[in-house]
Amino acid sequence: MFLLPLFLGGVASVGAVSPLAGVNIAGFDFGVEITGTANLQNAQGPLMVLGNSDGAGQMQHFAKNDGLNLFRLPVSWQFLINSSEFAGSGSGSSNATNGPFNNGTMGPSNNSTRGPFTNSTMMPGNGTTRGNRTPASNAATGTLDATNFAEYDMLVQACLATGATCVIDIHNYARFNNKVIGQGGPSNADFANLWSQIGTKYAKEAKIIFGIMNEPHDIPDLSLWAATVQEAVTAIRAAGATTQRILLPGTDFTSAQTFISNGSAGNLSTVKNPDGSLEGLIFDVHKYLDVDNSGTHRECVSDHVNDTFMPLGAFLKKNNRMAMLSETGGGNTTSCLRDLCATLKFINNNPDVYLGYAGWAAGGFSPETYELTMTPRGSNGNFVDQDIVKQCVVETRGVASNATANGALSGAAADPGNSKAFQSAGTKGMAPASGSGLVLGVMMLRVFSIL
Template sequence: MFSVTGVLFSLVALATATPTLGFGGSKNCTKVLPPPRTAGKLAHVGVNIAGFDFGCGVDGTCTAAGAWPPLAEYYGHDGAGQMQHFVQNDGFNTFRLPVGWQFLTNDLESGVLNSTNFAKYDTLTCLGTGAHCIIDVHNYARFNGEIIGQGGPNDTTFAQLWFNIASHYKFESKVIFGVMNEPHDVPDINLWAKSVQKAVTAIRLAGARTQMILLPGNNWTSAATFVSNGSADALAKVVNLDGSHTNLIFDVHKYLDSDNSGTHDECVTNNIEEAWQPLTQWLRCNGRQALNTETGGGNTASCVTFLCQQIAFQAQNSDVILGYVGWAAGNFDTTYVLSEVPTQNGTTWSDTLLTQSCLSPKSGSQKGSTS
């Protein structure tokens, strides 16, 4: 048991309780709903600061030793300096900080945070910049190959991890909780939604009552299939302690290369027709919102064209698409295919082509053409 604002709460009860659902299912609006006149400016624009997630495989087999903290004293890449540059030079206001579950804790069952490793991770948090920080557990809905709540760690274990993390950040209004990076090949989306519900409940019970929580779907939380694969309908039933959906935001990803893998430096689509138009329609119809926490491309002319178009469309629909977080800066080498790592020369930082042309709010991409 643990104490939450003076009330003893059992994680066993949390794992077995059925939440009171304030939403019975999604609506299917046949009429296209246009954005309101107030739309036009994205609330969250930024970059992933990678490194603490290095050593993680897509089967959730992260190793703490494989992490490369993007801290100047470890591997020379100054994640904090990058964030300061991005805020001051580009106007970014949101950073996502991926981290492996195994890096955070030595004890799976209790979820007690490894004090040494967590202190390193906490050092990177971008609160000193004034920006929002997304705490992203980067394990693909798994731990060492086994799916959370479906043969792997049970919901109680997952909830305990998030209770411990949220307890540390409960008074930080600019911390955003990213429940899990890119679930994929999850057999039962409704069981996954129940696991997400336990994490949300634990975060709120830890005292983080108002911060945003990001809810990820199946199929790598793809924006193109978020509705069609049942993720939207299942996750729409996840609620806060009071039964509301306030600040429960859908977490979606979308790359622009030929196979949506984010492994090619050329882009072939702006994703508007196949992904963003149907998703914005569903979100507006159902009164929900999403945040695109991974997107990007190579530093090529094709990616400048298509990503600028995608961002412009998202801005035009900013009532339901809250923003984007590019992949990725941090501890990647500048030769990485999707590098957004700024080059440092003394005290001067220089942005990549894609950052200068599209990702930076100062590029004007939010007002560009989507045709």
């Protein structure tokens, strides 16, 4: 018996796959909790020059030997300003804090439940102490710390050097120290100032994607959150980054499963570029496949194609929009090899609505002990992929993974270009689906062998 997945409405072009595929390279985000607090002493930039893991070598391997072309680079707001405090214009008290959190159907995929990370799950690092060199003005103004930003930029430049597309991910859960941005925490202007500085830095880099915020959750007012996202988008464009893609995250830890039902899709649909267009504005979704959708277990229970990716894809097709699955993953187990591979096959089979995906996670995580590790074993020059990377992240694209860094692939697979090449919904260059019908359930053709 074999299963043949059908495409969302019509048939995609032969050989079409999602334009972007890759892995998260974690480390600068270590120490961040879902409250938006950060212990800067736990941050471990995944770079050997910093005395930590070889994130640069990992990206070179993934691009050269696996043909991957997307790396998401998480970092905390606190790290970028080198301060655990923020005294900007919106620093007053607020009822818009955390909890109670519902981990049931939201798919939280958060670093608090996937951590806090311990030495047993991280690669060895030097534990560089942070926070002692911050100019007093940084906490008040939100100015990027020159030293810390230079360290993060080393990771970004290592990513760009592979030819891949690189996602700048602010990993703060829509909060700074337990206060929601624009709703009692830092003001929209404070957040826009952060993104204006980042946008200015990477305005000329066509292969940068701006990830507005990692996993917002328990947002009191989604219309106000959409206004916060709008100000960030406007600031990025005003900084000169007019062509790059921007990822728009919803609430419930930007769960793909509830992205429509919780109002994220509707509210974020109002976010536009300053000229009123939707070019390069991509919905940002996450989904884990374990029993409570948390991304904390080695075993998977569902591929969530039927209840999540098919209906979301139908919404995207109907509204001429695209989404990126910027976090997903599973353990190196039989159940996750089954389910994650099925999920990513579906994503790859529908490139007209899904721009791509990034597995969680490599970088600073141990290749042996972390539940969801995608960190390759070995060292640069002889890296060996985890099974979950080889079979699911890579081979669902019809590309054979070369696990030992002596590959036939010459580099990262081609990205169709920055958002200027897209139509207003960001879909030009993708395989268009033919036909007018929308498939609202997973349809599978079962072919049985006759003995």
